[in-house]
Amino acid sequence: MVFLLWCLVLQRCRHLMLKDFVVLTQGMRHTCISSAHQHQPGASTAITHAYRTMLSESAVAMKSAAGGTAIPQGSELINEQLVSHLAFYQxxxxxxxxxxxxxxxxxxxxxxxxxxxxxxxxxxxxxxxxxxxxxxxxxxxxxxxxxxxxxxxxxxxxxxxxxxxxxxxxxxxxxxxxxxxxxxxxxxxxxxxxxxxxxxxxxxxxxxxxxxxxxxxxxxxxxxxxxxxxxxxxxxxxxxxxxxxxxxxxxxxxxxxxxxxxxxxxxxxxxxxxxxxxxxxxxxxxxxxxxxxxxxxxxxxxxxxxxxxxxxxxxxxxxxxxxxxxxxxxxxxxxxxxxxxxxxxxxx
Ligand SMILES: [Zn+2]
Incomplete structure (x- = not known):
């Protein structure tokens, strides 16, 4: 028997979509193989840090735009590194x-x-x-x-x-x-x-x-x-x-x-x-x-x-x-x- 943990699918580093004050980030893995970016190809630590920074800054910006009300952010997928930064995932x-x-x-x-x-x-x-x-x-x-x-x-x-x-x-x-x-x-x-x-x-x-x-x-x-x-x-x-x-x-x-x-x-x-x-x-x-x-x-x-x-x-x-x-x-x-x-x- 094989057990699947498909909630543990990792995220990718792009794609931000603003919908009615709910942010959805799409993705698959915390890797990026671009050689044009300021990180090593595949650098998951850098991508995770970038994701967390993006979510934190988005939360601050949305709260400010909403007059002080915290706005929930979610993703399509999730991994453990983002548990503390997301309110929901799809x-x-x-x-x-x-x-x-x-x-x-x-x-x-x-x-x-x-x-x-x-x-x-x-x-x-x-x-x-x-x-x-x-x-x-x-x-x-x-x-x-x-x-x-x-x-x-x-x-x-x-x-x-x-x-x-x-x-x-x-x-x-x-x-x-x-x-x-x-x-x-x-x-x-x-x-x-x-x-x-x-x-x-x-x-x-x-x-x-x-x-x-x-x-x-x-x-x-x-x-x-x-x-x-x-x-x-x-x-x-x-x-x-x-x-x-x-x-x-x-x-x-x-x-x-x-x-x-x-x-x-x-x-x-x-x-x-x-x-x-x-x-x-x-x-x-x-x-x-x-x-x-x-x-x-x-x-x-x-x-x-x-x-x-x-x-x-x-x-x-x-x-x-x-x-x-x-x-x-x-x-x-x-x-x-x-x-x-x-x-x-x-x-x-
Ligand atoms: Zn990259």
Missing amino acids: ARGEASPAAPFEADPFRTMIKNRSAEKIPLFTYVYHEFGPERIDGWAKLSREQGDFVYFVLGRVFVQGALIELNYEFSALEGLGGCRDQPAEQYYPFPEHYFAIDPELAGYVGSLARARVGRANRYLAYGAMLRPAPCEVIGEREVELHYFLYHVGTDFSEYGERGSMTVPAVLQSAWRYRDASVAWMFLNVALEDRRVYVQIDLPTLANGSPRTWKLNFYQGDDLVGPMGTLTASRRIRLDLPARRPVLLEAVPIQT
């Missing part, structure tokens, strides 16, 4: 093979399941690193149901969902349509409608993100997931239609399927206050799972008794009793709606 790696760009070199391996992603960058940097935007999704039914897995994984692993309309049209709404001639990329004319089921799914994830789960998904430190036994089919086959890429992309128009886990999970600690496990069943039917929850540990000690709460979306479904030792817990997961199991210390 990745698309989690959508592969239903997207081009970051994960494309591993496309064949992802499709034949000899490679999978592990969220190492999130695991190490999430609680103080920049926000990730990922998903490369549309709201159409025609793109296929693989998007439920893609956006579900983006969500449970603490990133913001991205709906992208650079290389294909907005879905039609109220008789209104995108005109390709008015876009920066002359995309083919695919005019699809908004899928209300998918829109409902995206809405449920967005509401959860700003609700109870926010403290974990936005500010939490990622923990190891709990052992989880899924009752019934543990995997589901989902389909994709790749039309939201440039027509020069080698697999433009590809139709395919991916077999993926039916139940996604992540675990989080919020400061030294509480811990939580986020679940998302991407199958069409409900799934029952049994989760083995061990006593959590906080930096300031190990509380003896925890109260367990169970949330569907942002609604408290009910208390789940207490946790005083390792406990096997049954959860019934609704189809395609997020669920949160939270443990809050009540006796230290």
Whole structure:
């Protein structure tokens, strides 16, 4: 098994674009092989320093232009040297093979399941690193149901969902349509409608993100997931239609399927206050799972008794009793709606 860390793609030294007070820097690696510049060819230290200087000076200039308000800066890709200088980055790696760009070199391996992603960058940097935007999704039914897995994984692993309309049209709404001639990329004319089921799914994830789960998904430190036994089919086959890429992309128009886990999970600690496990069943039917929850540990000690709460979306479904030792817990997961199991210390 090969593990991919496509969040760790390095950046290049050029291209600055100002869009509505948000700066995007595009790039691949911190190298420059030009012999006309005042650095050695390939000098990554010099390029990194130049990048940091550019971002710092841009931040000062934008804050001044905005009357003293700090303006968030982001990049398309990120590396560790820029973690402290960026507020967000736009990745698309989690959508592969239903997207081009970051994960494309591993496309064949992802499709034949000899490679999978592990969220190492999130695991190490999430609680103080920049926000990730990922998903490369549309709201159409025609793109296929693989998007439920893609956006579900983006969500449970603490990133913001991205709906992208650079290389294909907005879905039609109220008789209104995108005109390709008015876009920066002359995309083919695919005019699809908004899928209300998918829109409902995206809405449920967005509401959860700003609700109870926010403290974990936005500010939490990622923990190891709990052992989880899924009752019934543990995997589901989902389909994709790749039309939201440039027509020069080698697999433009590809139709395919991916077999993926039916139940996604992540675990989080919020400061030294509480811990939580986020679940998302991407199958069409409900799934029952049994989760083995061990006593959590906080930096300031190990509380003896925890109260367990169970949330569907942002609604408290009910208390789940207490946790005083390792406990096997049954959860019934609704189809395609997020669920949160939270443990809050009540006796230290
Ligand atoms: Zn250079």
